[in-house]
Amino acid sequence: MTSAGSPFLALPGAVDSAAADQGVPAHYGNPVAEQRALLAGAIVDLSHRGVISVSGADRLTWLNSLTSQSLLRLAPGESTESLLLGVSGRVEFDMRVIDDGDTAWLLVDADELPALLAWLLKMRFTLRVVIADRTNDFATVGSIGASNEVLDAAAASPNGVALIWRDPWASVSEGGHQYAQVADHPGAEWLWRETLVNREALASLADRVRDREVATAGVLAAEALRIAAWRPRRATESDEKTIPHELDWMRSAVHLSKGCYRGQETVAKVHNLGHPPRRLVFLHLDGTDNVLPQPGDDVVLPAQADAAGGDPDVVGQVTSSAIHYELGPIALAVVRRSTPVDPDLGVLSDGIVVAAGQEVIVPPEAGSVVGRIRRMPRLGVMRR
Numbered sequence: 001m002t003s004a005g006s007p008f009l010a011l012p013g014a015v016d017s018a019a020a021d022q023g024v025p026a027h028y029g030n031p032v033a034e035q036r037a038l039l040a041g042a043i044v045d046l047s048h049r050g051v052i053s054v055s056g057a058d059r060l061t062w063l064n065s066l067t068s069q070s071l072l073r074l075a076p077g078e079s080t081e082s083l084l085l086g087v088s089g090r091v092e093f094d095m096r097v098i099d100d101g102d103t104a105w106l107l108v109d110a111d112e113l114p115a116l117l118a119w120l121l122k123m124r125f126t127l128r129v130v131i132a133d134r135t136n137d138f139a140t141v142g143s144i145g146a147s148n149e150v151l152d153a154a155a156a157s158p159n160g161v162a163l164i165w166r167d168p169w170a171s172v173s174e175g176g177h178q179y180a181q182v183a184d185h186p187g188a189e190w191l192w193r194e195t196l197v198n199r200e201a202l203a204s205l206a207d208r209v210r211d212r213e214v215a216t217a218g219v220l221a222a223e224a225l226r227i228a229a230w231r232p233r234r235a236t237e238s239d240e241k242t243i244p245h246e247l248d249w250m251r252s253a254v255h256l257s258k259g260c261y262r263g264q265e266t267v268a269k270v271h272n273l274g275h276p277p278r279r280l281v282f283l284h285l286d287g288t289d290n291v292l293p294q295p296g297d298d299v300v301l302p303a304q305a306d307a308a309g310g311d312p313d314v315v316g317q318v319t320s321s322a323i324h325y326e327l328g329p330i331a332l333a334v335v336r337r338s339t340p341v342d343p344d345l346g347v348l349s350d351g352i353v354v355a356a357g358q359e360v361i362v363p364p365e366a367g368s369v370v371g372r373i374r375r376m377p378r379l380g381v382m383r384r
Contacts, residue, residue, distance in 0.1 A: 007206040008045035008216065017219050020111055020235040023048035027218035034217035035224055035325040042215035043151060044142035044222050046194065047202055050113030051138045052120070055103040056129040063104060066123065066262065067095065068244065070175055070255035076101035079166045080173065081253040083244060084116070089266025091242045093119075094234040094253070096194060100161035107140060107165055107194055109235045138163070138196040141205065142222055150214045151195040154205060163196035168252045169231050175255030177271065179248045179366040180230065187251075190229035192222075224322035227332050230282055230361050236295060237280065237319045237332060243267070245276035246334060248362050272370045278316065278334050279362035283345065285321070285329035286355035292329055293318050293349040299333045302346035302353050315339040318347055331356070337364050 006024050009016060013029035016022060024045045027034060038044065054063060064071040069082035076099060084093040093116045096107040108116060113135065120131050143151055155162040169187045172178045178185070197205065209216045226233065232247035243266060244254050254267060270276055285293060300312030316335030324330050331347070333356075339345075341360050346353040 006045055006047045007203040008047070008209070011206060011209055011216065015218070020109055021048065021219045023110070025216075025218045027220045028216065031218060031220040031224070032323055032325045034221035037215045038144055038217040038221050038225065040215070041143070041145065041148060042217040043148065043205070043209075044217050044219065045202075046142050046219070047139035047199070048110045049135075049140040049194075050108045050110055050116075051134045051140065051196065052106040052108065052113065052117055053103050053132050053134045054106065054120070054129055056127070058127040059104045059129050060099065062124075062127050062129050063097075064258070064261075068254045068261060068263070068267065069097070069173075070258040071097065071099075071104075074099045074104075076161045077164075079164075079168060081168055083249065083253045084119070085244075085261070085263025085267070087262055089243050089263040089270070090240065091234060091238050091244060091249075094238070096165050096167075098163060098165045100157070100159040100163065102159040105134075105163055105165075105196065107196075109233075111235065137199055139199045139202045141195050141197055141202075143193050143195065144225065145191050145193070148193065148195070150205070150208065151193075151197070154195070154197045154201055156196045156198050165194045165196075167192040167194075167231075169229065173252050173255070175257055176252060177250040177254075177256060177369075179245070179250065179362045181360070181363055185230070187229045187231060190225070190231055192226070192231075220322065223320065224324050224330070227282075227320050227322050227330055228324050228327060230280070230332070232280065232332070233320070237334065241278075243270060243276055245270050245367060246278045246362060247280045270367050273368060275337055275365070275367040276362065277337055279337050279339070279360075279364065279366065281316075281333050281335055281339075281345075282359040282361055283318075283331040283333055283347070284327065284357035284359070285331055285347065287329045289352055289354065291350050291352060291354055292323065293321050293331060293347040293354055295319055295321065298348040299335055299356070300346045300348055300353065301340075301343065302355075312346065312348065312353065314348075315345070339364075
């Protein structure tokens, strides 16, 4: 993985990100205005992200056998998303996948790359696959929209196919399932793309921004729009206990009728017969006190606490938060499945309870798609 600083951090007003996105600009002085710029064609430096290549005749068959998505018929230039699960069905890695007919390209968050690369190398056995860390060769740049003239021209194409990953979140993928019970899913407007460019071309892209040939936006702008689209991200919404159902990740990253893979038994059992223990919610936050709750802040039932005269009942935690250019303060949170859907929630932040209107993403009744197994009659008793 590259250790060189991004040239975008040298642009006027650039402020470095923190945590999972450290190494690229969080913003350039006005994160809210940058959201509008991003929707109008600005680009986002994501050059800290990891890139893994998997080449060889067995690459798609091998990846298909390991992960949650069906990859056998992935056509050159087609994009998808796949999860690597543990034996108990918990999410370990999230991979954004594009194949160019010769090589499968896995785009991953920076903190995932070392462990994922080591695991894949360990699982090669005698198959015809070659795995490599290509982060020093290719940088990731984000954008929103069906196309982006600047990035389309700069896209790397080592095998003749432009390496542009288009987020499948905009609709339910083939073989997937949506738990959100809404007529108009906000993800339908999330036309997110991640373009791989040759890393040496990153400086020239930064120069084009400096010369005002193209606008740029920071990661905070992209995160605000992602949150508004209800789009989960492993670096923020997932922890060591997460299963895909809890985040409505079945929508884009799980194929329910493909062959066996690690963790598939849990995926099928929870989807068909059970319920995920937690669920993702979208929160409209009260901005009266000018306090934006942060990831890790407790989500509570303040009304019950007031009635009982005691401490608030903690039901979950905020996972992502932002100031949206239209919606104002918003957040994603993971709460207990049993959390009521009707009352407003609250978020404990900076010693106060911030009121939070709840929109249900994953409902409490998610799962149990085929219902309970019907009890068989006892031997010797005839059914009338």
